[in-house]
Amino acid sequence: MAMTKTDNTESLKLRRKELGTRIQDFEKKIKPLTREIADEKAKPAFKTSQDPRHSKFQDIARRNVAKLQDKLDEVTELRAKALKELNKCNAVLKGQVL
Numbered sequence: 035m036a037m038t039k040t041d042n043t044e045s046l047k048l049r050r051k052e053l054g055t056r057i058q059d060f061e062k063k064i065k066p067l068t069r070e071i072a073d074e075k076a077k078p079a080f081k082t083s084q085d086p087r088h089s090k091f092q093d094i095a096r097r098n099v100a101k102l103q104d105k106l107d108e109v110t111e112l113r114a115k116a117l118k119e120l121n122k123c124n125a126v127l128k129g130q131v132l
Contacts, residue, residue, distance in 0.1 A: 046123050053120040060113035067106040074099045 074080060079091040080099065 035084070045128065049091065050120060050123045050127070051075050053123065056116050057113055057120065060109050063109050064106065067102060071093045071099060071106065072100060076126065078120050 074095060077095060079088070080095040081092075083092070
């Protein structure tokens with residue numbers, strides 16, 4: 035069964051809508067992660083201190099920030115991929131086949 039142009043257009047529109055929803059979900063995850071990283075960096079344990087007793091807490095704080103940054107990078111990368119695919123769908127729908 036061959037797909038007609040209208041079937042293809044409808045499937046692209048559905049795909050575009052799905053991608054838009056996914057991008058919004060990613061953006062909803064990015065804001066709290068960014069805020070959480072800023073909060074972690076604002077904690078006194080993250081700041082440098084010459085006292086050797088503080089090194090354990092500084093290491094923990096740095097690891098927490100690194101984990102959060104990794105999560106943020108992953109979500110940002112997934113958002114970028116979805117956005118790129120969304121732009122392709124938009125271009126195809128406008129008739130600018132890539």
